[in-house]
Amino acid sequence: RRLFGTVRARGRRIFITVDDRRTLYTVSAVFRDVPRDRTLRPDLLAAFPQAMKDVMPAFHIWESSSGQIWLRFRSAADANALAAGLPDFVRRRASMPPQLQPGWYKLALMPLLDAHFRDLHLYGGDDDGNSTDRRVVDALQIVGVLALVAAAINYVNLATARAGLRAREVALRKVLGATRPHLLAQFLAESILLLIPCAVLGLALAEIALPFVDGLGGWSVRIDYLWLIPRLVAIVLVVGIAAGLYPALVLSGYRPA
Secondary structure, eight states, rough: OTTTTTSOOOTEEEEEEEEEEEEEEEOOOOOOOOTTTOOOOSOOOOOOOOOHHHOOGGTTOOOOOOOOOOOOOOOOOHHHHHHHHHHHHHHHHHOOTTTOOOSSOOOOOOOOHHHHHEEEEEEEETSOOOOHHHHHHHHHHHHHHHHHHHHHHHHHHHHGGGGGHHHHHHHHHHHHHHHHHHHHHHHHHHHHHHHHHHHHHHHHHHHHHHHHHHHTTTTTOOOOOOHHHHHHHHHHHHHHHHHHHHHHHHTTTTOOO
């Protein structure tokens, strides 16, 4: 829109200047805005002509760190074979200044999934606004775990305090022949069933709060339900048993006499 006044820019021409070299390009495609949670968020993609590659320092000087090389391998064995040859490649190719010790330059492969959180350290911090710090994600995760632990402790306290109100129920169940394992199973099942609507409510609140969280952090976070639902079921079972075990032991151990 800024360059041509329209989004229908295919076939239009534009001059791009890099290192004082002016090159004429033809627009071949226009892509949608890239979401903020992507590792690469380019505004414009253009191929370097061979003439530009021959004279640009970034392609010939080892001190240059501007740029990334992306590789695709058929198998992990191919990736390992290339990684094993990188040290020898540097020894043969790198023209190091005399003041630098051997081994100063190093090349290594990084899995694509790791690149999203490593860019903060590899490409000059957060100057470009796209770098992602893993510690931020870990901090949010720790806050969530602590909140869950606090809620479980609170539930244990409330359930234990209410144990006295169910003394008559336990006494009547035992008089009618209920055993302690039966009562334990009942109270643990109650604990798990109580957590199910709580989990659904928590999920709904997370969906409602997500736009506000995105606005505060400048993110584009979305809930992946295929990933979340099995883990949410596991959390309900684990927390339900862990939080309901002590109150269940107290209630099932009540002696009617």
